[in-house]
Amino acid sequence: MPVKFADRMSTVHRSFIREILKVTEDTSIISFAGGLPNPELFPVADLEAAAVGVFQDSGPQSLQYSTTEGYLPLREYIAARYKEKKGIDVSPDEILITSGSQQCLDLLGKVLLNAGDKVIIERPGYLGAIQSFSMFQADFITVDLEADGPNLAELEAALNQDKVKMFYAVTNFQNPSGLTYSAEKRAGVAKLMKGRDTLFIEDDPYGELRFRGESHPPVVRGYLDEGGILLGSFSKVAAPGFRLGWMVCGGEMRDKLIIAKQASDLHTSTFAQRVMHRYLTDNVLDDHIEKIKERYGKQRDVMVESIKKYFPAEVKITEPEGGMFLWATLPESLSAMDFFDEAIKNKVAFVPGRPFYVDDSGENTLRLNFSNSDEERIVEGIKRLGAGLKDFIARA
Structure with a gap:
């Protein structure tokens, strides 16, 4: 006998980010997808x-x-x-x-x-x-x-x-x-x-x-x-x-x-x-937070600098003063969801922006997390994304 679920369940879907994280369980993938703190900094x-x-x-x-x-x-x-x-x-x-x-x-x-x-x-x-x-x-x-x-x-x-x-x-x-x-x-x-x-x-x-x-x-x-x-x-x-x-x-x-x-x-x-x-x-929580801020600040700077070096000029980004994320906007005609599939083939992941919009817009946006990677992987991951974006935009 089929189960009759509550009406509310028809309008709610699995977390897109949680589903992406399943893909990134492959340790060969450089992931900028999850909103994860850096475990090396856990006390x-x-x-x-x-x-x-x-x-x-x-x-x-x-x-x-x-x-x-x-x-x-x-x-x-x-x-x-x-x-x-x-x-x-x-x-x-x-x-x-x-x-x-x-x-x-x-x-x-x-x-x-x-x-x-x-x-x-x-x-x-x-x-x-x-x-x-x-x-x-x-x-x-x-x-x-x-x-x-x-x-x-x-x-x-x-x-x-x-x-x-x-x-x-x-x-x-x-x-x-x-x-x-x-x-x-x-x-x-x-x-x-x-x-x-x-x-x-x-x-x-x-x-x-x-x-x-x-x-x-x-x-x-x-x-x-x-x-x-x-x-x-x-x-x-x-x-x-x-x-x-x-x-x-x-x-x-x-x-x-x-x-x-x-x-x-x-x-x-x-x-x-x-x-x-x-x-x-x-313990002194402020001392621990200072360690987090120092690490995240460096990782953010490396990501921003790498994006400026490797991404096409048409891609625009936010440059946050804190937190764990930055936001990228592709040329309006492009789909970050389509680009995600290509990025995974190149062993790098991000979160396409569309799930953050309730009106199905944001197709050309994406989120990058800089907190849960070391600087070397950030540089390599952004380099791969940049090369992929240049090819993706050229074929558009």
């Missing part, structure tokens, strides 16, 4: 020591069920870091620990979205958010990203539509484009958001990975006081495998999110939370 020994310490000091408690809100000392650490690094006053009671920031998106969808509700996203937008909100049969409104943030006229027009529940944005080193909102655009977004029922959701997994330029305050707390919701993660600054993220929110919204999380998984791993807290208190 393995320090996390091992933290785990041993947790078992020694609180073994039974670390293996027990825990509160849905999350381990209080870890929430206190996050709140104190917001104050120290961003000048933002956040109460530990406003922080909900989640199983990665991806769970934040799932919980927000469960709490906020009915079928047909509208969600504003950036164009191009984060694929994980597109996939998550699609599960709740949201209708997407896209706002073009300019070099310094969203097109404000498009954003205002989108906000004026009916049933717009949220505007989801990655304001620092956006995935996939690598772009960052300027102070002017942040203030402009905040001005448009004030006084509306639409929630601003700021996802900030890459904000601490700035290796050049000047930092900007986050939109949500820096310009909107306590309006909006802020998402964070330890995945890019410590260990993605721990699946530890959080969201900052208060009042009735937090209460509803807690109910949704209780229905999902009761709580995030007690052991992982305690080990992370032990690691954070026994």
